[in-house]
Amino acid sequence: MAKDSFRLKFQQLLGNMRSNDSAGTPYQVPQATAAAAAAAESSPAANCKLDVESLKQLGPSAPVDTRLRLLKQLGGIVASQRFEDNMVEVVWMAVHDLLDDSQAADVRQQALTFFSCLAQGQLDQLGHCSLQLFKAVTHPTHLEEDFVERMELLSGVTNQGRIITFIERELNHFLRSSLPSLRTHDHLFKFLDVLVKIVQYNAAFINDASRHELVKTCAIVCHQQRGIEYSEICIQLLDRILRGCSLRSESLEFFVLALCQTVNQERFCEPSWELMRKLLGTHMGHASLEKLCSLLSSAENHSKPPVIRGAIFFLSMGLWGSKHVPTLQKSFVIVLPSFVKALNCVNVPVAYELALSMNRLVKKYGAELQRNLWDYIIDILEIVSRQIATFEGPMKFAISDHINRTLTTMEKLYESGQLAAKTQMFFSLLEKWLHSRPPASADLILKFHVSSIHPAESKWVDKLNQLVERFFRQETREAIRLYVVDVLFNIVQTWMYLYPTEMLDQIVLHHMRSIAQDQSVKIRSAVTQRLVSVAKACTTTAHFEGIVHIIYKVSSRSLDVPANMT
Numbered sequence: 001m002a003k004d005s006f007r008l009k010f011q012q013l014l015g016n017m018r019s020n021d022s023a024g025t026p027y028q029v030p031q032a033t034a035a036a037a038a039a040a041e042s043s044p045a046a047n048c049k050l051d052v053e054s055l056k057q058l059g060p061s062a063p064v065d066t067r068l069r070l071l072k073q074l075g076g077i078v079a080s081q082r083f084e085d086n087m088v089e090v091v092w093m094a095v096h097d098l099l100d101d102s103q104a105a106d107v108r109q110q111a112l113t114f115f116s117c118l119a120q121g122q123l124d125q126l127g128h129c130s131l132q133l134f135k136a137v138t139h140p141t142h143l144e145e146d147f148v149e150r151m152e153l154l155s156g157v158t159n160q161g162r163i164i165t166f167i168e169r170e171l172n173h174f175l176r177s178s179l180p181s182l183r184t185h186d187h188l189f190k191f192l193d194v195l196v197k198i199v200q201y202n203a204a205f206i207n208d209a210s211r212h213e214l215v216k217t218c219a220i221v222c223h224q225q226r227g228i229e230y231s232e233i234c235i236q237l238l239d240r241i242l243r244g245c246s247l248r249s250e251s252l253e254f255f256v257l258a259l260c261q262t263v264n265q266e267r268f269c270e271p272s273w274e275l276m277r278k279l280l281g282t283h284m285g286h287a288s289l290e291k292l293c294s295l296l297s298s299a300e301n302h303s304k305p306p307v308i309r310g311a312i313f314f315l316s317m318g319l320w321g322s323k324h325v326p327t328l329q330k331s332f333v334i335v336l337p338s339f340v341k342a343l344n345c346v347n348v349p350v351a352y353e354l355a356l357s358m359n360r361l362v363k364k365y366g367a368e369l370q371r372n373l374w375d376y377i378i379d380i381l382e383i384v385s386r387q388i389a390t391f392e393g394p395m396k397f398a399i400s401d402h403i404n405r406t407l408t409t410m411e412k413l414y415e416s417g418q419l420a421a422k423t424q425m426f427f428s429l430l431e432k433w434l435h436s437r438p439p440a441s442a443d444l445i446l447k448f449h450v451s452s453i454h455p456a457e458s459k460w461v462d463k464l465n466q467l468v469e470r471f472f473r474q475e476t477r478e479a480i481r482l483y484v485v486d487v488l489f490n491i492v493q494t495w496m497y498l499y500p501t502e503m504l505d506q507i508v509l510h511h512m513r514s515i516a517q518d519q520s521v522k523i524r525s526a527v528t529q530r531l532v533s534v535a536k537a538c539t540t541t542a543h544f545e546g547i548v549h550i551i552y553k554v555s556s557r558s559l560d561v562p563a564n565m566t
Contacts, residue, residue, distance in 0.1 A: 058094040059368040071114040079117035084444035101141045119156030133157045134167040138174040151190040161197025168205045175210040192233045203244025212251040219254040222261035231262045256291045260310030280318045281327040296338040305347040316357035338374035343383045355402035367418040374421030442480040461502045504543045516553035
């Protein structure tokens with residue numbers, strides 16, 4: 001009843017002010033008002049009082065300039081001193097018309113600034129008036145034009161996001177209806193900053209639809225790449241959302257999409273991974289894996305390298321990284337096919353992430369992987385091997401290094417009988433990288449090929465020809481060529497009695513007739529020694545004369561010894 005009486009008296013006061021204006025009484029700002037404001041500022045402990053004359057100057061009948069001038073004077077006072085009881089509602093009734101759509105922008109914005117000060121200083125007295133102030137924030141007209149001032153008011157009304165009493169329902173409606181149109185606003189950061197606190201302290205009051213809009217906003221903002229501060233605030237908001245509740249399927253997709261963007265920024269790589277690790281460790285972990293795989297498989301995302309790289313990073317780190325999530329099943333059969341599809345995005349960082357991931361996977365679980373999984377791994381390495389020819393820069397060498405490390409691990413598994421991959425696929429890949437492999441890899445490849453060079457095998461002579469052509473005539477490394485000489489002549493001397501034409505005409509005379517022009521002294525010497533042994537075993541004159549002719553040409557050439565060997 002006291003409140004109604006006070007409001008009635010105030011309305012009567014405004015009526016009297018209008019009567020004075022209609023009678024033509026000139027309106028002036030009394031000196032007493034300014035003096036009262038100055039006295040109040042110098043005495044912060046005192047309660048803030050507004051006399052009838054001050055309220056009259058704030059009312060709708062006073063000139064707008066006068067009202068704005070007084071609001072400016074009172075702003076600092078109401079922010080630091082307590083009002084008397086019921087005074088918040090009285091002031092609201094006197095001033096709220098300055099927020100009308102018909103008012104000029106500077107009028108509305110100054111009124112909003114005053115109400116922000118009012119909310120800051122009179123928070124415990126706002127009561128149901130906080131709902132009226134919140135409606136001033138969410139009023140759709142001029143929202144973007146008055147955005148900065150409204151966000152300041154929102155921060156004040158909610159005590160920087162800590163209190164949403166009386167506005168829970170309206171807040172959810174505002175988030176659903178206004179967030180889509182505000183995502184591109186220049187000052188969106190201010191809103192996100194308040195939302196972080198609102199979600200932190202009031203997560204239980206944010207419904208699923210509002211939560212979805214928040215997560216979607218983070219994903220869109222991260223995709224826009226609006227700067228470090230936006231990435232940081234989005235990670236904070238996503239973290240608060242994850243702590244407070246679970247996510248619907250459609251929200252989960254935007255959640256992982258946002259983190260796939262931020263993880264590409266060096267500054268936010270670690271916090272993005274930590275947040276994703278938390279997500280993967282919840283009951284939503286396997287659903288999140290499926291979302292990440294879907295991102296890789298979607299053709300729409302193949303034009304977005306950061307998203308692809310981020311998803312690969314999270315999947316590999318979550319399943320077989322140094323800080324993998326122990327509660328996740330090792331769903332390699334689901335993940336690896338998605339990695340193959342991700343290679344449709346031809347991009348250096350994507351190829352690097354895949355090469356690194358394969359290196360880690362093979363090193364950690366190589367002995368446990370089944371044949372079907374090895375098919376995917378070798379396919380990935382094959383495709384990256386083809387793509388790398390088009391790459392430039394230092395990352396190209398880093399990719400090559402990871403592939404070589406993977407091949408080294410695979411060689412060790414093969415030699416120990418633990419490599420379940422198809423042998424032909426493995427050696428085909430290894431042979432493609434022979435140019436950067438050590439001689440031991442060439443030995444391994446040659447042993448594999450030699451095992452199939454036997455008269456009982458189809459086209460065995462053709463296979464021997466291909467071996468000599470690839471590893472002797474095209475190869476430049478002396479150690480590998482010397483090994484091929486030994487392999488070749490061992491085969492020749494084993495089968496030359498049964499297959500003299502194939503071994504001598506198609507192999508020895510064909511490949512060694514120009515050996516005298518070879519630049520390597522060691523190669524010429526080794527071949528000559530083996531030719532002498534073959535000549536001694538020849539049973540036909542033609543073959544003997546052909547081999548002796550080759551030996552003669554080699555011996556006729558002066559042995560040019562390099563100066564550094566003398």
